[in-house]
Amino acid sequence: MSITAIFVVFAVVWFLLLLLNLQGNRPSQAESGDVVEGTPSSAPAEFHPKRVAFRTTIYSVLVTIVLVYVIKSGWITLDMFDFYNIIEK
Template identity: 40%
Template sequence: MTITAALVLYAVIWFMVLFIVLPMRLTTQGESGEVVEGTPKSAPENPDLKRKAKIVTLVSTVLFVIIAGIIISGVITVRDLDWFGRMGPPSQTLAD
């Protein structure tokens, strides 16, 4: 795995985890009863982004280490995911 591939993998994992964590424990302005003028009732009262960013970074780092370890070790390869047999036989130069 190249450095660029690792960075892209980490960024994808980080943003996926972010979008999962963002709505957790979210209180809207409509639920709290204090709607700021010019904002919708569904706007968050206190998004607490700093705490959520720390959680996302911690979870993403753990997931990245696991996924990168699987990719680097070769336990699961691209050919293992070829369920329909579209890749063809492996070339001899890669097997040597």
């Protein structure tokens, strides 16, 4: 597995976890009772993008390490997904 492939896996995992992390358990403005004029009441009350990006990066590094290990160890191979015998051996 090349460095480029590892970077691509990391990028995909990072954006996936970012989207999941943005949906985290954050109180809305309506729940906190402080709705800023001009925003929907369902908007988050406090949003810290640096904290979200840092947390996402830490989780992504861990998930990428596990994925690269699984791929390099041979637990998952391309042959496992060749349902129509397209890949010649």
